[in-house]
């Protein structure tokens with residue numbers, strides 16, 4: 001889907017803020033061929049010209065015109081407790097999320113919800129977006145749906161929840177728990193991509209329609225995406241129903257399908273402990 005100039009500018013701004021929060025002060029940009037020669041000495045071919053980043057992590061009003069809520073990050077505190085290279089690599093990403101002002105959700109959030117769990121985990125579970133409880137606590141899946149997810153992990157898969165890494169497609173709560181909008185998903189895309197790259201999980205379990213479509217790139221119903229192992233960019237992706245959907249449709253049939261789906265992951269990963 002084509003995006004307009006202001007969406008592009010917002011995404012670019014978010015990306016530069018992400019890089020700046022990660023400590024990057026210069027970005028290599030190859031000059032376009034059509035650009036007229038400049039009076040200053042042009043950089044040698046293949047030698048990118050440095051462009052200064054002026055991104056300020058916590059400006060009161062973002063370039064995109066938003067006034068972000070910026071408060072300390074629960075996820076950053078949690079990552080500091082972990083002594084792994086993955087945790088160190090995630091810290092700048094969590095910092096970039098903490099100050100993110102890439103879409104309007106930054107104005108209505110209580111705080112960002114970056115992710116939780118062990119960044120060394122071979123299993124990543126990806127949900128849709130923080131709900132009310134998550135927005136208050138700064139952690140994913142801590143409400144009713146989260147309790148069911150914990151049961152699925154601990155009773156169904158026989159893993160410890162703290163050995164799994166859990167995150168969402170969106171890092172901020174959509175007001176009233178409405179569905180994420182396409183531009184919000186795009187604005188947040190880079191953060192989840194970096195989380196996946198750093199954690200490098202063997203298996204990703206997508207819970208719900210939005211993460212399932214995000215991960216597989218297939219815009220089809222969750223009922224058609226579940227029940228099989230998808231190979232996506234060399235990773236194994238399994239899709240299943242969202243725990244909130246299961247709570248609303250608490251039938252033997254729905255629970256059986258979720259159980260079958262998570263066993264696909266267990267068959268690949270083997271018995272726990274997942275890390276240790």
Ligand code: URA
Nearest residue numbers: 127128129130140141
């Ligand atoms: N639903 C989600 O998709 N994610 C959460 O973190 C909580 C509820």
